[in-house]
Amino acid sequence: MAPTTLPSPFLDPGAYSASNSLGIIQLRRDHLIPAVLSSSADSEYAEGKVENTRFGSFPHSTLLDQPWGTQILASIVDTGSRGKSKKRKRGTNDEGEEAPATDLKVEHVRKDTVKTAAAASSGFAHLVPPSPETWTLCLPHRTQVVYTPDYSYILQRLRVRPGDHIIEAGAGSGSFTHAAVRAVFNGYTSPGAFADGAETASAENGTVASKKRRRKHGGVYSYEFHAPRAKQLGIEIEEHGLGPVVTITNRDVYEDGFCLQNKDEEQIAPNADAIFLDLPAPWLALKHLTRSPPSPAVLKAVAAASDPSTPNAESSVSTSPQPPKPFHTALNPKGPVRICTFSPCIEQVTKTVSAMRSLGWIEIDMVEIMAKRLEVRRERIGLQEEGLRGANPSAATVFEAVQRLRDVEGRAKVFHGLQKEKQSEIMKRAEAKKRGEKVPAAKGEEGEGKNTVKVDGLPPSKHDRLERAKRDLEKRELFKEGRLVHRTEPELKTHTSYLVFAVLPREWTKEDEERAAKKWK
Template sequence: MSQRPSPFLDPGAHSAQNELGILQLRRDHLIPAVLSANTDSDYAEGKVENTRFGSFPHSTLLNQPWGTQILASVVDTGSRGKSKKRKRERDDDGQETPEPKKEVVKDEIVKAATATSGFVHLVPPTPETWTLCLPHRTQVVYTPDYSYILQRLRVRPGDHIVEAGAGSGSFTHAAARAVFNGYQEGDNNANGLLDTNGPEQAAYPKKRRRRMGKVYSYEFHAPRATQLKAEIEEHGLSDIVTITNRDVYEDGFCLGSQEELNTSPDADVIFLDLPAPWLALKHLTRSPPSAAVVKSVTASSDSPTPDNDPSLSTSQPQPTSKPFRSPLNPKKPIRICTFSPCIEQVTKTVSAMRSLGWLEIGMAEVQSKRLEVRRERIGLQEEGLRGANPSAATVAEAVQRLRDVEDRAKAFHGLQKEKQEEVFRKAEAKKKGLNLDADGNVKAGKGGKKMIEGLPPSKQDRLDRAKRELENRNVYKEGRLVHRTEPELKTHTSYLVFAVLPREWTKEDEERARRGWG
C-alpha cells in the first residue's frame, strides 16, 4: 500500500495521533481537528480546542473510542502565553534594537483537570460530517444532493468518476468513498487496473485484473485546486483522487500537459458543477464532433462565441499536435449529471446534450426536509418534567388551577389576618395581666392555632408529587404523536440534469454477438 489508510474509509475503533477527528457540539455544529498531543502550544496542556461549551485539550481526545462523550477541561485561555510589554532599548543611532525571542521548552504536557460542565462528542470523519464543517471556498453540494446524485448515476466500487468544478471538495469525498474498492499495489497501468495474480498463481491461466476506483477532479481556480489537493493529501485520499487545475471548457478532461493530452481517465460517470456545462460537453464524446455541432452548442447570447472569442473558433480543423482522445470508457454506457442553479442553464444544457447524442435526458430537483417525530405531552401534571409542555390541556384543568390559586390566596390572607389578631390579643392580655401558656396563648381562652384543612397544594408540593408519580408512569406511551419540519434546510436550489450516452456498436461487435448468441 502506498500510503496509510484514509480515516474517511477506515477510521478504526479509536482516535489516533495526527488523524482527523470531528468534535460534534450540536447536530449541525461540528468542528474538525487534527489530533496532536504535542508540547508546541501556548497552553501547558498542549494543543487545545476552545469552543462555546468549554476547552478540550487534544490529550483528552486521543485514543478514545469514536462516539465518546468528552468532558470539558479547565484551561486558562486568558492570561497564559501573554507577556508584559517592555521598553525597547535604542542603539547609538536612535534605532530600536529587537528583543531576542525566548524559546520556551516544555518537557511534558500537564494533565488537564475536568471542568464542572460542558462536553462534546468525538465522531469519526465521514463525507457527511465533513460537508457540515469543511472550509467553504465555494457553494457546497450538500448530503441530500450528492447522495441522490450518486444513487441516480449508479456509482459502484471500481468506477471512474470525472468531476468538473471541485470547489470545496464535498462531492469529491463522497465520490471517493463510493468508488473505493482497494488501493493500488505493484505495477499498475494508467487505467488503475490491479492484477489479482499473485506469485503462487503463476501456473494458472491469467485472470481478469480488478479495476480500481478513481476520482478525477478538475478545478479552474488555481488557489482552490491547491488547497483541495493539500486536503486530499492530509485525508489520505491521494491514491484515489486526482486533482487537476484546468479550464475544461478549452482543454477537456484527458490527463497530461496542455501541449499533449494523451491519457484518458476512462470515465464511467460524469458530474459537472460548472457555470456553463454545455460548453464542456463537446469534450465528452466518443468521437470528435463535427464543426457544425460544436458551433450550435457553443453559440449562445450570454456565452462566449467564435465571433467574440477566437479560442472557440470551430471553422478550422483541430491541430494535429492535439489529436482528439475521448475521456470516456469505450466499453460501458456513460451516465452524466449536471448541477445548475438556474433553469436557463438547464435548457442550454439539454439542447447541447441532444445535439451530441445523449439519451434518456431528464431533470430532477431535490427538496429535502428533515422531520422530527416525537410525542407531545401537554397537561398540568407535566409541571417540572423534562420534554413536556406544562400548560393546561383542557378548560377543566385551567379552571381548576385558577380555583387553586384563588383558594391559596384567600387562605394566605386569612392567615395574615389571624396572625395580626393574635399579636393584638397577646398584647392586650399582657396589659390586663392574664396568664399565657408556653406558646403565648391565653390559657382560659380559645386563642389556639387554627389548622386549615383542604388547602390547595403549593408549587413545590406539585413538583414533588409529579416527580414521585413519574416513577410509575410510562411516558413513552403518553401524549400525541406529532412531527415537525426543521426550520432551516441545509441545501440550496439546484436542478439536476441526468442523461446516458450509450456505447458505440460497430459491425465487429454485431458480428461477435451473432457468433456468440447464434
C-alpha cells in the first residue's frame, strides 16, 4: 500500500536536505543540534531562520539543498539589532510636563526572498541526516534515555526483523522508539490499522486465481504512563513522519495491559513478536504477557515473589468471585516471543526473574552492557612540534633534552657576557669623563633605535624556533608522522543497568501434535 505521508527522514533521508524536514547540525563529535529546516523569510533575521551556536550562526538558507555530510561555513548574522519594539523611558515634553511612555517600533524591512548570507571568517559545522544514533545524542531529555550501545544489543538479542511487531512500555524520551522503528519497518500500511496488510488477487467469478505472498508490515506499540510525556512523544513522532508505523498509547500497563481498542471498542491484539519493558516494576506487567489467562495459583505465586518482604503477599490477589473478563493475548500466537526488561537494581531483577519463571518464560538470562569508546590518533612528540596544534612540544629523546639545555645555557652565558662587557664599558666611560677626556657616543645612544647588535653563533631564541617550525610545517606530512595510539574515553555515555532476556515458546496443543505426527510420520 502506498504511503499516506512523505517518507520519514529517519527511514529515507534522501541525498539532499529538504525544506520542512529534520536535519542534524553536528558541531563536535557528541554535540549535535536538531533543526527543522525552513526556507521561510518570516523571521527576526534578514537571513531567515538562523541557528546560533558557539561556533557561529548558520542560516537555514545555507543548510537547504545540501548533500548530507557537507561542511557548512558559519555566516555573518547581525544578532544585536533584532528587537521589533522598544519602550522609551518617561521624560518631559516641551512644556515641562511628564510625557507618557511610548513604543518606538523598529521598522523591520522584510522581503519576499531571504537575504543572502555572507560567510564568516571562521567557524563551521557538518550537516548530517537524522538517524536513531544522532537523535539519541540531541533529543530533548524528559527521562533517562536508552543509549546506542544498549538498544543495539537489545534489538539484536530480541531478533527483531523487518515486519515484526514490538511492544515498548515506558517510552520516555523516545530514543528506543526511533531505533525500533528502523528495525521493524517493512513498508507503510494504512494509518491506525493494527492488523497485518495483505494483498490478494481474485478472479471475477469469485474463485481465487492467484495469491500473492502476504507482506507483514512492522509496527511499534509504545505505552507511556505519564500523559504529558506521551503527548509530547506523539508530537515528535508525527513531526518525524513515523506516525503510520508507531502507535503511542497513554496507559497504565500494570492494570490495563497491552491490548488496544478500535473504533468499535473491540480488543485488538498487537500480535507482538518482541517486548521491551523499561518500567520501575516490570514483574507487575508480566501477567498481561501470557498466551492464556494465568490461574489464581500462578497469580498468587507471582504476587508472593514480587514482594517477599510481605508475610501475606498472597492475600494481595483477590479471591472474591468476580465476573470473568474476556482474555485477549497481546502476543503473536504463531511463534516464540522474546522479552527484555531494563532494570537499574538487582532487587528488581530478582523479582522479575521469579515472576518470569512462574509464568512459563524460559532461557532467562541477565546481561550488563559496559561500552567504551576508543580514540585512535597519531601522537606527535618532539621539540620540533613547538607552537603547532595537536602535538606535545616536549623532548622525545635524551639528545633533544640535552640539546635544549645546552641552547638555554649557551644563550644565558652569552647574555651574561654581554652584560659584563656593557657594565665594563660604562665604567670606563665614567672614568674617562672624570679625567675630562672626550668620550665618543656609544652604540645605541644616537638615533631612536635600540641596541640591536647581533652575536654570531648565538643559539636560537623561542621566536626563532617558532618561525622555523612554521616554515617546516609547509613541507611536512603530519598524517604520516607520530606514533599510532589508542586511548579509552574517560566518560561512558550509558547506563549501569541490567538487561533480563527470556523466551516464551509457542503454545503447543493436541491438534498441533496430531498435525505434526501426520506430517512427519
